[in-house]
Amino acid sequence: xxxxxxxxxxxxxxxxxxxxxxxxxxxxxxxxxxxxxxxxxxxxxxxxxxxxxxxxxxxxxxxxxxxxxxxxxxxxxxxxxxxxxxxxxxxxxxxxxxxxxxxxxxxxxxxxxxxxxxxxxxxxxxxxxxxxxxxxxxxxxxxxxxxxxxxxxxxxxxxxxxxxxxxxxxxxxxxxxxxxxxxxxxxxxxxxxxxxxxxxxxxxxxxxxxxxxxxxxxxxxxxxxxxxxxxxxxxxxxxxxxxxxxxxxxxxxxxxxxxxxxxxxxxxxxxxxxxxxxxxxxxxxxx
Amino acid sequence: xxxxxxxxxxxxxxxxxxxxxxxxxxxxxxxxxxxxxxxxxxxxxxxxxxxxxxxxxxxxxxxxxxxxxxxxxxxxxxxxxxxxxxxxxxxxxxxxxxxxxxxx
Numbered sequence: 001x002x003x004x005x006x007x008x009x010x011x012x013x014x015x016x017x018x019x020x021x022x023x024x025x026x027x028x029x030x031x032x033x034x035x036x037x038x039x040x041x042x043x044x045x046x047x048x049x050x051x052x053x054x055x056x057x058x059x060x061x062x063x064x065x066x067x068x069x070x071x072x073x074x075x076x077x078x079x080x081x082x083x084x085x086x087x088x089x090x091x092x093x094x095x096x097x098x099x100x101x102x103x104x105x106x107x108x109x110x111x112x113x114x115x116x117x118x119x120x121x122x123x124x125x126x127x128x129x130x131x132x133x134x135x136x137x138x139x140x141x142x143x144x145x146x147x148x149x150x151x152x153x154x155x156x157x158x159x160x161x162x163x164x165x166x167x168x169x170x171x172x173x174x175x176x177x178x179x180x181x182x183x184x185x186x187x188x189x190x191x192x193x194x195x196x197x198x199x200x201x202x203x204x205x206x207x208x209x210x211x212x213x214x215x216x217x218x219x220x221x222x223x224x225x226x227x228x229x230x231x232x233x234x235x236x237x238x239x240x241x242x243x244x245x246x247x248x249x250x251x252x253x254x255x256x257x258x259x260x261x262x263x264x265x266x267x268x269x270x271x272x273x274x275x276x277x278x279x280x281x282x283x284x285x286x287x
Numbered sequence: 288x289x290x291x292x293x294x295x296x297x298x299x300x301x302x303x304x305x306x307x308x309x310x311x312x313x314x315x316x317x318x319x320x321x322x323x324x325x326x327x328x329x330x331x332x333x334x335x336x337x338x339x340x341x342x343x344x345x346x347x348x349x350x351x352x353x354x355x356x357x358x359x360x361x362x363x364x365x366x367x368x369x370x371x372x373x374x375x376x377x378x379x380x381x382x383x384x385x386x387x388x389x390x391x
Contacts, residue, residue, distance in 0.1 A: 016309055036306055036318055049288045051334045051363050053310040054318055078311025 010228040013154040013177065017059045017076035020114055020153075023228050024072060024235055025063035033060045034091055042085045044124045053079045058088035060095045065112070065239045071095050074114035077156040083121035084162060089131025096138035103145035110239045111142060112149045113169065118184065119160015132161035139168040143247050147171055149238040151231065152178040152211070152220075159184050167219065170244035173234045174211035174220040181209040196267065207270040217277035289336050293343065295350035297327040297357035305382035308367075308375045315364040315372065319379040322357035333364040345369045349376055358383065 001009075012020060022030055034040050036054035045052045057079035061072045073092040075082045084092075092113070099109040120128035139148050150169035152158040157179030158166045166172055166180060174180065183191070185199035198204065207213060214220040224234050249255075261276045300321035307317045322328060329346055360376070367375070 036316075037304060037320065046288070051288055051310055051332050051365055053316055053363060054361070057310075076309055076311075078309045078314065080310075 009225075011226050012228040012231045013175070013226045015228065016078065017057075017074035017114065017116075020228075021059055021061050021063075021072045021074045024112065024232050025061070025065060025070070026067070029063035031062045033062060033095065040087055040091070042087050042121075042124065044085065044127065045080075048123050050080075050123065056085060056087040056091070057082065058084075058091045060091050062109075065110070066236050068110055068239050069108070070110045070112050070239060071099050072112045072114065075117045075162075077116035077154055080121055082115075082117035082156050083119065084117055084128050084132055085121040085124040086127035086131060088121075089128050089135065093131050093134035093138055096135060096142060100138055100142050100145070103142060108146045110146045110149065111139075112151070112235060112239065113165065114151050114153070115158040115162055115166050116152065116154050116156045117158055117160075117162045118156065119162050129161060132165065135165050136161070136168060139165060143168070143170050143244060145243060147238055147241050147243055149173070149235055151235060152180055153226065153231065154178060157181070157184075157209070168249055170247060171222070171238035171241065172220050173222045173224055173231065173238065174214060175224055175226045175231075176206075176211045177226060178211040179206065179209040180211070180214045180219060185209075208268055208273065213270055213274070216274045219277075289333050289339065291329075291331040291333070291339050291342055293329040293331070293346055293350075295327045295329075295347075296353040297322060297325060297350070298354045299356060300324055301356035301358045301380075301383040302385060303383055305379040307378040307382065310363045310365045313366055313368065313371065315362055315367040315375055317375045317379040318361040318363075319383050320359045321383075322359040324357060327355070327358050327360070329360045329362065331362045331364060333362075333366075335364070335366050341369065342372075345372050346376075349373060355380075356383065 039054050041052040041054055042056050057076040059074040063070060073095050096111055099111050102109045142148050147170045150166045150172045152166055152174045155177050159181055163180055163182050185205050188197040189199040211220060211223055215223040222234050224231050258277055305319040308315050310316045327350055331342055
């Protein structure tokens, strides 16, 4: 890339949640639901002496992408590390459940999830987890009707229960800077020891959980640069693609075959993990 | 967390509501709504304890001009410095006055 292109490029990651959504939607179509002035904030954070955000860090907006009706759910990474609390989680779950009702009534609305989250907000524990379970159920039900599009763009990444939500999406878009994993590095180190996973070794962390590796192992569908226009184009293509049939995550046999090929005694390294994650079909074509 | 309520004389109510910033490290969220005629109010929730005098001094200056549009501000602060406070409030005021910067 030359310097002029680099300077002209607009970052997606540097935008806040609301600006990210505005940049994806067709001009003039954005209509925010439960906006900050509704003041639907966390009842739990204030009790714990933590300043709340008026939209609880989640932006929900209806609009259109290339004329197709969509509902965007975007997590604001700067507020509490994008963690999902009761209210923010319920906003996403409610938006998805309404999209499901619309889809079942023959009015398809494509959900676009901008996931930038450490997972459940620990201060709200089970209330957040319950919302995340509802999000999972709604995505699984929606997938039969419409594509469910996920984007993980920034360095916060997508972890915990929300990484499962990302995995359930029919199309997942990520950047190289993004990470996707059930547990974050410090949790793995704490549970398995520093020999297993050194949470200070950033190149190792990205080599295993970064967007590039997740693309190589099939857990991400599209790898995209941190370029607002390029990400908008990928999202538009995924929205236009129609529902995924059959759903990737419905192929349980393939997932079990992958698991069977993982040697739990061997320390994870990017290369052999990539090999182990190739589908059996790929193995046959290699042989 | 501390809370602080301030009010100031002002002009006619602002034209529209506006939003600036996020409750992120070193930043703050400003929710601006048209105020009652002739009076601006500022409700501050801040994560930093013991700096009410600084907040009062900073906000007093911003609202020193009693001819400004009347606004009702809610500020949710996560450790913003006085410079950031001024910028975010100015950003919200500009948006409310009609010059939409497109930024939040």
